[in-house]
Structure formats: C-alpha cells, structure tokens
Amino acid sequence: MDDSDAQERGPRMLPQTETGNPNRESVAVTPLLEVADVRHEVRGERQKTTNLILSDVSLRARAGEFISIVGPSGCGKSTLLNLISGLAKPTGGTIKIEGQQVTGVRPDVGFIFQQDALLPWRTAAENVQLALKFRGVPKAERRQRASEWMDRFGLGALHERYPREMSGGQRKRAAIAATLVYEPRLLLMDEPFSALDVQTRDFIETDVLSAWSQTQGQTALFVTHDLEEAIALSDRVIVMSQSPGTIVSDYPVDIPRPRNIMDVRTTEHFQDLHKTIWADLRKQVLAGAAPGKGQ
C-alpha cells in the first residue's frame, strides 16, 4: 500500500527534487549547513575533568542532500546533531544554517529522536498538530495539514489514539509526521529506527524517503550505527572516528533514485559500497574497542 502511494505521487517527483545529483551542485552558493572546526567538551562527573566529545568536525551539506553519519558508539554523532539543532552549544567552532550562525533552536530545523518523544497526554492528531500550534497556525488549517501528514504515514485511523495505545512503529510514524508537518529545511534524525523491528523499519524508511524526495530541497542528516541503512537512504555516508569524534571519510553513494529500500541492498553496487565503507568503519570500531582505549 505504501508502494502504490509512492507511485501515485510519482509524476510530482520532478527531476529537480531528485537531489544528490552532482551536476546541480553549482546552484547552491551558500551550503544549507556548514559545520566548521567544531569541538565540544563536557564537564566530567566530578566537575574537575573535561571530556572531549568532538574534535575539529567540519562538514557541509547542500540543500536537498540526504547524508548519513555512521561511527562507533560513543563517537559523538548524537552530540553533533544536538549541536546542529541548537539544543546545545559547541565549546568551539561554528555552525551555520543558510549562512546564519546557530544560536538556538530554529523553526526551520526538525529533529526526530531515537526515543519517541510524543506527549503522552495528547492524542496522535494533537501531537502532530503541536508544531503548527506553536507557530500560531489557525485550528482548522492545522487540523487539515496534520491530517494530510497522518494519512501519508498511514495514521489515518489513529487520530484519537493516545501514544500508549499505539505500537512502537505507529508512535514513530506519528513522531515523524509531527516533525515533517512544518516542512523543516533541515531534518535531523538521531537513530530514529533503532528500536524498531526490521519490517517496520523498512516500511517507515520507504515513507520517509518518499516524503523527503517530494520536498523542495529538504536536507536530511541521519545518524545511525547501521551501515546498510545509511547507504540505502543516503547520497553521502560520513564515517566518524571513535571518541573524540572527528570525520574520517565521506563517501558519495551514487545509487540512482528513486530507490527501493527493500531491493537496493541486494544489488552488487550496494554490496561493493558496503564493503568499502565497512572496511573503513571497522577500523574505527576496532580502534575504539582496543584494550586501553575503551571507554
């Protein structure tokens, strides 16, 4: 049912929304996101020591790119998203979105968390409307817009459900709809599917990818520890080192779009890419796990 839905919208998927195409690189003068020499330290538990979480992270993202960040656990990839979202401030370096320095949470950035953070006392529909409510959108309009997004994510029959009455996959869909409803320019995702079973994950990824491809150049930054997922979704896969995290490599993923999440993994090209990137990622994982270096 998800597939037919995507096909139905097929004609609207104009070539210029199929991004990640290097030929159009020259269009964007300022990158949508620019992370320059970011380092981040946090105070240790006894307040005396500081832990370096990120060191010299630099990264640029164009409008319309889908970028995944992979790395060993504890490498600071979630911290990087927190800094970009404006929820936390880096101790060094700059983060700019559309040329403006990030000083706090921005209305054109969306963040989908690992844990579903729906308000438990609000129904699914109310949760999906929240961002519009915060933006002062009139009631009738926000109800309609939320309803459209809920339909796209297969939540049409669940408007009046409270989060506890929904499955993990349904809650995740609601959380995604709640973020996409205000059409952020930059979409941050922090291991959003790690708690889901494989089938549910494939379905939701398909819907997310289809929603993203229909936007006018939404940039997605996707943190995961699952390399297959990263390659299947992205235009670029960035590998981070073990802690303190820094970017060690940046691989373009030249698999044509639209992609079928479920089939793409079986192609030879995918497997070659996976082999190459995994060889790199594996080094980082092993370096983190080496005796004396573990945390």
Added chain:
Amino acid sequence: MRPSVKAAVALADVATVAGVIALWQSDSAATASYLSKPSAVFAAIKVWLTNSTLLGYIPVTLWEAAAGMLIALAAATVIASLLAASSRAASIFEPFMALGNAAPRIALAPLFLLIFGTDLKSKVIFVATSVVFIPFFSIFRALTTVDQDLLNNARCLGAGRFAIVREVYIPAVTSSVVASLRVTVAFSLLTAILAEYLASQEGIGYEIQQAQNNLQANYAIAGVVIIALIAVIIDMALRLIERRALVWRDPS
C-alpha cells in the same frame, strides 16, 4: 474481573459486614457500655441525620477539610514550582520539607489550637499545614523528573517557554496531583476531624468527642460511620475523575 466473580466478591463483602454486625449485636452487655451495639448506633445515625444541629455539623467539617486542602494544593504548587525552578533553593529548602513531612505533625495540633484559637479558621490552617506535604512532594517530583526528551522535542517543534509550561509541565503536574488527590482528600478529612476533636464548638469531630465524654459510644461510632461513608463517596467520585483525567495513562 468476570461478572460472576464480581458478584461473588460483592456477596462476600456483604456477608462479612453482616457477620460483624451480627456478632457485635449478639455481644454480651459487658462491652456494650463502651462499644455500644449496632442497633444503638443505627438509632444514633438516624438522630444525627434528622437533628438539625447534628446535621449542620457535617458541612462544617467538610468545609474545613475542603478549604484546608485547597489552600494546601495552592501552596504546594507555588513552593514546588519555586524549588523546581532553582536547584539551589531546592537544595536549601527541600530537606526542611522532608523533615516537615516526616514529623508527626498531628502531635502539634494542640499547639496550633493554642496559637490560632479554636475557631473555623484555625482548623483550616491546621488542615492546610498538615496536608501540604503530600501534594508538594508529588508536584515537586513531577516537575523535576519531566522527561528530558519531551522537553527537547517540544523545543525543537518550536515551543517557547510559555508553551513548554502549558504543554509539558502543567499536564505532568496535573496528572501527579490527580493521582495523589485521593490520599490528600482522606488526610484532609482526618485532620479536620482531629482538630475538631481536640478543641472546637462544632463539627463531626466535636460531636464524637462530646459523645465520648458523655459515654454515648453509639453517637461517637455513628460519627465515625458517617465520616467513613462520606469519605468512601468522595473517593469513588475521585476515582471516576482520575479515570477521566488520566485516560492517556497506562491502566493501573
């Protein structure tokens, strides 16, 4: 519970009550002087509900409990919000609240009556100060343990300070207050009766005390029965409210 099981439980309840009353009624005259008899208690309840003076005592007690409880809820909200907003203030004052909560406050009732007199106002103050700790701790805990993910998510969705209070903090606090309301109500009634019992000119507690002085155990027990019935009715109403207000919660 299956309906048949439910009926059996209800039947067992009725049988237990009937058994106790029968045993009590058949008791020898030896204990009757201070334990009275169900028939006498029943007669006393009848008088209580027909005599205008005694009947008027019921709203007096309820009013003291209700006013005291509302003041306690308001004060608890203010104090808990202030302490939750400032971790420094919390580290200074929370131990005092814990001390106040642990102290046998009821033992201080005579002192209260000395300071504030024996009128209605002093009962209200006594109820409020005795009860305030229950909602305080439930509100304080609710405010300080609000899920960080909920706050971050709300911020990312564009909630300002005011919107976060409205959408996250107030619902979190409301649910914890509702959940602790039954204990708060029961304790308010208890302390109101106690204050009346110690020194007053009216109220159910006053009548219980008078009856005991006059060796009219049946009137004292009638007072206890009446207040217990009222408490049960309020409790049932609160359960209903709780279920309505907390539909979003896991059925407990």
